[in-house]
Amino acid sequence: MGAGPAGLTAAYELLKRDVPVTILERDPHQVGGLARTVEHNGYRFDIGGHRFFSKNEEVEELWTEILGEEMLSRGRLSRIYYRGRFFAYPIQAFNALWNLGPLEALLCLASYARARATPVRNPKSLEDWVRNQFGWRLYSIFFKTYTEKVWGISTRELSADWAAQRIKSLDLWVVIRSALLPKRKPKKRGEIVTTLIDRFRYPRFGPGQIWERVAEITAARGHPVQLGRSVSRINHGEGEVTSVETTRPDGATEAHVGSDFISTIPIRELVERLEPPAPENVRKAARNLGYRDFISIALMIDRREVFPDNWIYIHDPDVRVGRIQNFKNWSPDMVPDQGKTCLGLEYFCFEGDGLWTTPDAELIALATKELARLGICAEAEVVDGVVVRQQKAYPVYDDSYQANVAVVRDYISTSLPNLHLAGRNGMHKYNNQDHSMMTALLVARNIAIGSLLDPWKVNADAVYHEDIKLGERDLTGRQVPERIPAKA
Numbered sequence: 001m002g003a004g005p006a007g008l009t010a011a012y013e014l015l016k017r018d019v020p021v022t023i024l025e026r027d028p029h030q031v032g033g034l035a036r037t038v039e040h041n042g043y044r045f046d047i048g049g050h051r052f053f054s055k056n057e058e059v060e061e062l063w064t065e066i067l068g069e070e071m072l073s074r075g076r077l078s079r080i081y082y083r084g085r086f087f088a089y090p091i092q093a094f095n096a097l098w099n100l101g102p103l104e105a106l107l108c109l110a111s112y113a114r115a116r117a118t119p120v121r122n123p124k125s126l127e128d129w130v131r132n133q134f135g136w137r138l139y140s141i142f143f144k145t146y147t148e149k150v151w152g153i154s155t156r157e158l159s160a161d162w163a164a165q166r167i168k169s170l171d172l173w174v175v176i177r178s179a180l181l182p183k184r185k186p187k188k189r190g191e192i193v194t195t196l197i198d199r200f201r202y203p204r205f206g207p208g209q210i211w212e213r214v215a216e217i218t219a220a221r222g223h224p225v226q227l228g229r230s231v232s233r234i235n236h237g238e239g240e241v242t243s244v245e246t247t248r249p250d251g252a253t254e255a256h257v258g259s260d261f262i263s264t265i266p267i268r269e270l271v272e273r274l275e276p277p278a279p280e281n282v283r284k285a286a287r288n289l290g291y292r293d294f295i296s297i298a299l300m301i302d303r304r305e306v307f308p309d310n311w312i313y314i315h316d317p318d319v320r321v322g323r324i325q326n327f328k329n330w331s332p333d334m335v336p337d338q339g340k341t342c343l344g345l346e347y348f349c350f351e352g353d354g355l356w357t358t359p360d361a362e363l364i365a366l367a368t369k370e371l372a373r374l375g376i377c378a379e380a381e382v383v384d385g386v387v388v389r390q391q392k393a394y395p396v397y398d399d400s401y402q403a404n405v406a407v408v409r410d411y412i413s414t415s416l417p418n419l420h421l422a423g424r425n426g427m428h429k430y431n432n433q434d435h436s437m438m439t440a441l442l443v444a445r446n447i448a449i450g451s452l453l454d455p456w457k458v459n460a461d462a463v464y465h466e467d468i469k470l471g472e473r474d475l476t477g478r479q480v481p482e483r484i485p486a487k488a
C-alpha cells in the first residue's frame with residue numbers, strides 16, 4: 001500500500017528475491033509520494049528539495065544501483081535571507097552582526113547583555129531558553145519567526161528541550177569564541193551532522209526520477225504499480241489480513257488478496273480502513289495522530305540567475321513564505337531553458353486552514369508579491385506559476401504521539417501479524433527517505449526469508465540497532481520542537 005520510497009523499496013527487494021507483489025498507489029498519475037518530482041511545462045520540482053545523503057551505506061549503494069551516473073554529486077549552499085541580506089547557515093556570530101549593520105548589531109549586543117544580566121530562571125519555553133543564550137533581538141530574528149512558520153505554534157508554547165539538546169551549552173559568547181578557533185574536520189561519516197552536510201547526491205531529474213525508475217523495473221518484472229488505487233478497506237479475520245479493497249477515481253472498486261500486506265499509508269488512514277473496525281482504544285489512538293501540511297508554489301522567472309543557493313530560509317516576519325528552493329541549482333536539468341529560473345516557495349500550513357483553501361490563482365499572486373517584497377525579483381519577471389498542495393507532509397510529534405503510535409503498533413503486531421508497517425507516515429516518523437527505505441528493506445526481508453528484524457529499531461540515521469528499547473523515550477525519530485507538556 002503506497003508507492004513512495006518505502007513501498008517501492010519493499011517491492012524492489014521482494015522482486016529481487018522472487019516474491020511476487022501487488023503495488024497499490026492512490027495517485028492516478030505518478031509514483032514517489034512525498035519524494036515525487038512534479039512537472040509543469042517542462043519545469044521539474046520537488047515537494048521540498050530532497051537531498052540524498054545517508055549514514056547507512058547500504059541505502060547509498062541502493063541509490064547507485066538504481067540510478068548509476070544519473071545520481072549527481074552537488075555542493076550545498078543554503079543561507080538565511082533576512083531584510084534583503086544573506087546570512088550564513090548555521091549562524092556565525094561575526095557574519096550575523098556584520099550583516100545586520102552597526103546599529104542593529106549594537107542593539108543585539110545590548111540585548112544579549114541584558115539577557116545575561118537578567119536571565120529567565122529555569123527556562124521552560126523555547127523562547128526563554130534561546131533568549132537567555134542569544135538575547136531577545138537575535139532570538140527574534142534568527143529563531144522565532146522561522147520556527148513559528150514551520151510548526152504553526154508560538155515559541156512560547158514550545159518546550160526548551162529541543163533547543164537545549166540541539167544547541168547544547170551554546171550562547172553568543174561561545175559562538176564568537178569558536179569562530180576564532182580552527183575547525184576540526186569530522187573523522188568518520190558517522191560524525192557528520194546530517195543537517196549540515198555540504199555535499200549530497202541528487203538525481204539529475206529530481207528525486208522522482210529514482211522512484212519512476214524503480215516503477216519501470218517492477219513493471220519490467222511483470223508487477224507494474226497500479227496507479228489510481230486508493231486503499232479504502234482492509235479486510236481481516238481470524239488474526240490476519242485477508243484482502244485489501246481499492247477505489248479508483250471513477251468509483252470502481254477492486255479486491256486484492258495476498259499472504260502479507262505492507263502499509264506505508266498514514267497510520268490514521270490505515271486504522272480507519274480496517275474491517276471489522278479495530279477496538280475503540282486503537283481507533284482513538286490513530287485518530288489523535290496529527291500532521292502538518294505543506295504548499296509549494298513553483299514560479300518560473302524570466303532570469304538566468306536569481307540567487308546561488310540551493311534553497312534559502314526566509315526569516316522576514318512580514319511574509320508568509322518559509323523557504324525558497326532554487327531547483328536549477330539542485331540540477332540544471334530541472335529547467336528546460338537555462339535562461340530561466342524556477343523557484344519553489346514553501347508555505348507550511350494545516351489542511352483546511354485559510355492558506356490551504358485559498359484558490360490557486362490567489363496563491364500564485366501571493367507568492368509573486370512576496371518575492372517582489374523580499375526584493376528577490378520583480379513581479380513582471382514571473383512568467384508562470386503552479387501550486388502543489390501536500391497533505392500530511394510532516395507527522396506531528398505532540399505530547400501523546402509516542403503513546404498513540406505504541407497502541408497501534410502493539411495491536412497490529414499481536415492481532416494482525418501479517419500486516420507490516422514501514423515508512424514515514426506508515427510509522428509516524430519524521431525521518432528522511434533513507435529511514436523509510438531501511439524500514440521497508442527489513443520488512444521485505446522478514447517476509448522473503450523469515451528474518452525477524454524489527455523495523456521499529458531503525459534509528460533516525462537509518463541504522464538498525466538491536467538494543468533500542470521500544471516504549472521508552474523514542475530515540476528513533478529526528479528531534480523536533482515539541483509543546484511544553486501540560487504539567488510543566
Ligand SMILES: Cc1cc2nc3c(=O)[nH]c(=O)nc-3n(C[C@H](O)[C@H](O)[C@H](O)COP(=O)(O)OP(=O)(O)OC[C@H]3O[C@@H](n4cnc5c(N)ncnc54)[C@H](O)[C@@H]3O)c2cc1C
Nearest residue numbers: 002004005006026033034048050051230231423424432433
Ligand atoms: C518538505 C519535505 C522535504 C523533505 N526533504 C527530504 C530530503 O532532503 N531528503 C530526504 O531523504 N527526505 C526528505 N523528505 C522526506 C521524504 O520525502 C520521506 O521520508 C519519504 O518520501 C517517505 O517515503 P514513504 O514511502 O514512507 O512515504 P510517502 O512518500 O508519503 O509515500 C506514501 C505513498 O502512499 C500513498 N498513499 C497514501 N494513502 C494511500 C491510500 N489510501 N491508498 C493507496 N496509496 C496511498 C501516497 O500517495 C504516497 O505515494 C522530505 C519531506 C518533505 C515533506
